[in-house]
Amino acid sequence: MSSSPLPEAVFAMDPVHLSGLFPAPLMSRLRSLVRIDPGFVARDLADPTLAGTEALITGWGCPPLDEAALAAMPRLRTVLHAAGSVRHLVSDTFWRRGLTISSAAQANALPVAEYTLGAILLAGKDAFTWSRRYQEEHRYPTAADSAALGNHGRRVGVIGASRVGRRVLDLLRPFDLRVALYDPYVTDAAALGAVPLPLDDLLRGSDIITLHAPDTPETHRMLDRDRLALIPDGGVLINTARGNLIDHDALTDELASGRISAVLDVTVPEPLPAGHPLYGLPNVFLTPHIAGSLGNELERLGRCVVEELERFTAGLPLAHQVRPVDLATSA
């Protein structure tokens, strides 16, 4: 009895990510599920050699699945994205074809949440400032310096119970923090370990605010000049979401005044140009968009895709399928 051939799959991404996403054991698991050339990464999706592709395994750097690409892959049934947002990949034509697409955003949420937890706890001790001051002043904080420091009862405001936001809320549970949540789509904040608050009240009533909403028309500059002014003096704003959520001119002004501090993994623009005022401010802890998966964290995204491929080849529904309706309120 002859068994049916394995479906044909192709990688499409910036090739630099391939070995991190699919280390050898994961690559062999993947190759047991589909016919795929592990040494080939498509860069031009309109390439006629892709005609037999049934599953496309994408990652950062994959070009959009536009009409030319979709026309070149008439047998395509599913796209499994070994990264976060699929917004830039899909189009009306994609949805009209009835193709499925899934994202590894759930797996990518974990390192962002871990980064955020670290930032919150260090911000509670004002460790970013004291690291610099120790190097410059070679002294310990006095009792007066440290009176307002510490993580006992610190008020943390979470904006967005997204995949990242929910993981942050989970990670915050063991600590003696008072956690509030703003998310217009959530009705069960208490079950998530937080007190629900309108956005302005959350900003007014938090010592540390952490942004986890997606970048959508609704969230564009949700922290404008007036809202930034609501953050109490000495407050800390953490942004690992997207720079577009904040008015950056207003943020730069607030930070330059020294009234508040920030931990920023994302900005507008990215990267910031040389000489940008945010580089020089002592109350700004800047990182170059590293909160999401990198290095040894990439493998989780690859594993998420291999598990999706197992479901796809078994005829089961995808676990992380993205539908057009999701895109209005998700990353």
Ligand SMILES: NC(=O)c1ccc[n+]([C@@H]2O[C@H](COP(=O)([O-])OP(=O)(O)OC[C@H]3O[C@@H](n4cnc5c(N)ncnc54)[C@H](O)[C@@H]3O)[C@@H](O)[C@H]2O)c1
């Ligand atoms: N820094 C990084 O490396 C990195 C990595 C991954 C994700 N991100 C960013 O983190 C953020 C969260 O990503 P995700 O995949 O968890 O998002 P997600 O797609 O899970 O977010 C969707 C949820 O956000 C909430 N939301 C929607 N609109 C909102 C609004 N107006 N106000 C408050 N909450 C709202 C809703 O609960 C919605 O279900 C995104 O901005 C994403 O781009 C950054």
